[in-house]
Amino acid sequence: MTKKQKKGLVRIGITTLLYIAGIVSEHAQWPGFVWIMAAAYLLISYDILRKSVINIMHGEIFDENFLMSVASLGAVALGQLDEAVAVMLFYQIGEWFQSYAVSKSRKSIAALMDIRPDYANIEQDGKIVQVDPEDVQPGTVIVVEPGERVPLDGVVESGTSSLDTSALTGESVPRSVRPGSDVISGCINQSGVLYVKTTKPFGQSTVAKVLELVENASDRKAPAEQFITRFSRIYTPVVCALALALAVLPPLLFQQPWTVWIYRALTFLVISCPCALVISVPLSFFGGIGGASRAGILVKGSTYLEALEDVKTMVFDKTGTITRGTFQVTEIKPADLPAERLLMYAAAAEQHSSHPIAQSILRKAQELHDAPVLTAENVQEIPGHGVSADVDHQHILAGNTRLMESQGIPASILPAGSGMGTVVYIAVNGVYAGMIEISDEIKEDSATALTLLRRYGLKKFVMLTGDNEQVAERVAGQTGIDEYHASLLPQDKVEILTRLLSQDKTAFVGDGINDAPVLAAADVGIAMGALGSDAAIEAADVVLMKDRLTQIVTAIAIAHKTLRIVRENIVFALGVKVLILILGALGMANMWAAVFADVGVAFLCILNAMRCLRVPEILLD
Secondary structure, eight states: OHHHHHHHHHHHHHHHHHHHHHHHHHTOOOOTTTHHHHHHHHHHHHHHHHHHHHHHHOOOSHHHHHHHHHHHHHHHHHHHHHHHHHHHHHHHHHHHHEEEEEEEEHHHHHHHHHHHHHEEEEEEEEEEEEEEEOOOTTEEEEEEEOOOOOOOOOEEEEEEEEOOOHHHHHSOEEEOTTTTOOEEETTTTTTSOOOEOOOSSSSHHHHHHHHHHHGGGGGOOOOHHHHHHHHHHHHHHHHHHHHHHHHHHHHHOOOOHHHHHHHHHHHHHHOOOOHHHHHHHHHHHHHHHHHHHTTEEEEHHHHHHHHHHHHOOOEEEEEIBBBBBOOOEEEESSSOHHHHHHHHHHHHHHHTTOOOOOOHHHHHHOOTTTTTTOOEEEEEEEEETEEEEEEEEEEEEEEEEHHHHHHHHOOOOOOOOHHHHHEEEEEEEEEEEEEEEEEEEEEETTHHHHHHHHHHTTTEEEEOOSSSSHHHHHHHHTTTTTTEEOOOOOHHHHHHHHHHHTTTTTEEEEEEHHHHHHHHEEEEEEEETTTHHHHHHHSEEEESSSSEEEEEEEHHHHHHHHHHHHHHHHHHHHHHHHHHHHHHHHOOOOOOHHIIIIIIHHHHHHHHHHGGGGOOGGGGO
C-alpha cells in the first residue's frame, strides 16, 4: 500500500467516525450536529472541490469532480448535510478501491520493470569497477558475478553457469551457458563467474527493448477504450443539461415545489457520474496486459488484445514455430565425389549463414575432425534459393531446386528426398554433385495448441514455408494444419498473407528471425521464442517469450477473458445507471440509491476488472 493510499484510508476512517458521531448526536438531539457534519464534509471533500475549481479554471468543466461537487454542495444548501457527507464519503471509498486495484494490477508489470540492471562490472587495473550499463560500449568484456543480473546482451568469453530467465520468460528451468553461448540482458547469473563480451549498447539490448515495449503498451488504446473516452465527453454535458431541466422546468411549468425537484436533480447528477465506465474499462485492459506479462507474453497495447479476440485465421511459419528449428543432417548422397568432400564444400559455402539449415550442415562438418578446413570467397546468399561461393578454386552452389534450375541444372536429374526432411542440392562448377537431407522435429505441443485454439473460435490454420512440398504435407498432416503453401520465397509469404487478410481477421505466428515483413503485415503479428530477436520485438504486436505454441492459446484466452469482462462492466454499469436515473427523475430513488448507482457500481466493476489479472492456470504449463 502506498503512502497516498494510507493517508486516504486514514481520512476515510476519520470521516466515518465523524459521520457516525453526527448521526448519533442528531438522533440524541445533542448540540453540535451541524459542526460535526461540516467538519466531516470538509475533510472528505476538500480535494474534490479543489480539483473541480482547478478544472473549471482550465476549461474542463464536465467531469466527475464537477458532478460530485455540485450534487454535494446542493445537498448542503438544501440542509441535507448527512447526505452530502455520505455522497462524498462513499465516492472517496470507491476512489480508494480504484487506486488499490490499479496498484495491484501494476505489480506484475512492476516486477517486469525490475529486470533493468543497475550497474555493469568491468575490469580496470586488475580491479572490478561498477559502471552505468549505458556507458558500456559494444565489444567491452563485462564480469557477471553469481547472483547478479546480466546487464547487456553479449557472448560468453569464458566461464560456465546457469541463467535464471524467469523474470523475462516465466520459465522456471535455468538455462546453461558456456563459452560461445549468447546471453541476453535481464537474466540472473546463478552460479559461476561469467566474462561476457557485449554485442550491443544498452539502448539496443533485449532488456531495454522489453521495458520500452511495456512502458508504451498503454499508449495503444483499444476501440472499447476509445469509445468510453468519446462517450464520457458527450454523456456528461448531456446529463448536466437534463439535471438542470429537471430542477427548473417542473417548478416553472407546473408550479411544483423547488426543493423537491432540485433534490431530484442533484440525485440525478450523482447517479449519472460515469466513474464505473471511465475507471473499469481501462483497468480491465491494464489488468489483461499485466496478467499476460506475468505469463511471459508481452502485448504492445490493448488494441492488440482486442484484435486477438477477433482472430479467425492463424498463419504459421514452419521452421522454429511449428517445428523445433534444430535441424540435423540425416543423409548425404554424393554423385561423383566422396561424401566427406561434398559435406565440406557445402559447409564452407554456408559458413556465414545464420539459417538453421546452414548451421546444421556446419555442425555435421565439425564432427569430421580430420577433414580439411576449406575457406569460401565471393559468398552470395540468394533469398529463397540458397548460396553460391567459390571454395578451393571451385564454384559451389548449395540450395533448392529453384537454385539448380536457375543455373541450368534441370530438376529432372535431381533425386527426391525421403520426404522426412529438407533437401539441399550441391553443384560444383555447374554440375550436380550430390544432396544433403536435413530433418527437423515437430514440437510436441504443436498439435495440442491447434486443437485448443479451435475451442476459442479459430476456424482456419495455414502454414507458409520455403521447404518442399513433401515436408510441408507431412508437418501439416501431423499437426492439423488446414492449408499449407510450400517452396515459398519471402515475398510470396507476404502475398499469400495479404490475400488471407482480405477474407478474415488474421494473425501471423513466426519465430522472428526472418519473419519481420510478414509479422508487420498481419492484423496481429505474434513472435514466439524471439526474445533475442530485434526484428521480432520491433515488428510484432505480441511477443511470446517462451518457445511454445501453447503460449498462443494463453494469449488468446487472456484476450477473450479481458474483453468478456469489459463487456460485462459496460452492460452492468449502463443498465443500472439508466434504471436508477429513471427512478431518480420520478422521485422513486433518493441520494442513497444515487450513491449505489455511482460508487457501488464502480466498486463492483473494479472488482470484476481485477479478475483480468488471473491467467487461466490450465494453459500455463
